[in-house]
Amino acid sequence: MTDYxxxxxVVLGSISYGLLATIVKYANDLGVHTSTLTFLQFFIGFLILTVLQFTRRVNAKEKATTTVKSRIKLTLWGSTLGLTTTLYYLSIQYIPVSVGIILLMQSIWISLILEAIVNKQLPSKSKILGVITVLVGTVLATNLIQADIILSPIGLLYGFGAGVSYAFSLYASSRIETQLPNILRSRYLVLGGLLLICLFWNRQIIDTFQVQAIPWGLLIALFGTVIAPIFFTMGIPKTGVALGNIIASLEIPVSITSAVLILHESVEPIQWIGVSIMDQS
Known part of the structure; x- marks a missing residue:
């Protein structure tokens, strides 16, 4: 019986993730630089997770399994979180949010390939059919079949790169040092993302920093590095991975709907058909 x-x-976690791109693009339109937003998202998120970590009780077994090697491993894998966020936020500078989220969710079939390589086993026919469904849905959702549609190649490259990186992020979240508590794991994964962002943007973070960016940074930190992961951690273990992934695909329509309502982006009926096909994959 399903635990409603x-x-x-899981629904609340999906909504949290789905709102991120719209908030970032809205802040960009107000003059806040992407480097500032990505830095604040991970810096504030890391601080919040650190406070949560040090206010919880730590038992003897946890102390024994929390080794320096585990922390380094999580931090290194966490760099994929920072890379995903950076590439995703860069992509929506060149293409609509509604297209960016579709490219990000190509991680669905990229993760399947990664899983096949790691497990050294070909995916099942049903999974391959799911990949084909995702690709068909992508063509429709991005409206690529429309003759006069013009999408920035650099934006598409950033978006697809975010999808590849996101697949590795999902792998890290589900496979790396899973014996440790989720808040502790999240803290070091976010730390890895923060370090990657500092290396990627470098002095630009300082040069473009604005005090008025802090509220926006706090908002996306809460949605992207605190609220969503906590809700997923609470929900997916009980719903199961299969049902959890189906529910989590709500991120796509939430992102597109918020882009339409807040950013006034135009989405054609054929794109909604593509989104529906991807949600059924």
Whole structure:
């Protein structure tokens, strides 16, 4: 029997993730630089997770399994979180949010390839059919079949790169040092993302920093590095990975709807058909 409270947790996590790109693009339109937003998202998120970590009780077994090697491993894998966020936020500078989220979610079939390589086993026919469905949905959702549609190649490259990086992020979240508590794991994964962002943007973070960016940074930090992961951690173990992934695909329509309502982006009926096809994959 389905635990409906857990379903609600996954839904809320999906909504949190789905709102990120729209908030970032809205802040960009107000003059806040992407480097500032990405830095603040991970810096504030790391601080919040650190406070949560040090206010919880730590048992003897946890102390024994939390080794320096585990922390380094999580931090290194966490760099994929920072790379995903950076590439995703860069992509929506060149292409609509509604297209950026579709490219990000190409991680669905990229993760399948990664899983096949790691497990040294070909995916099942049903999974291959799912990949084909995602690709068909992508063509429709991005409206590539429309003759006069013009999408920035650099934006598409950034978006697809974010999808590849996101696949590795999902792998890290589900496979790396899973014996450790989720808040502790999240803290070091976010730390890895923060370090990558500092290396990627470098002095630009300082040069473009604005005090008025802090509220926006706090907002996306709460949605992207605190609220969503906590809700997913609470919900997916009880709903199961299969149902959890289906529910989490709500991120796509949430992102597109918020882009339409807040950014006034134009989305054609054929694109909604593509989104529906991807949600059924």
């Amino acid at each position: 409270k857990s379903v609600i947790h």
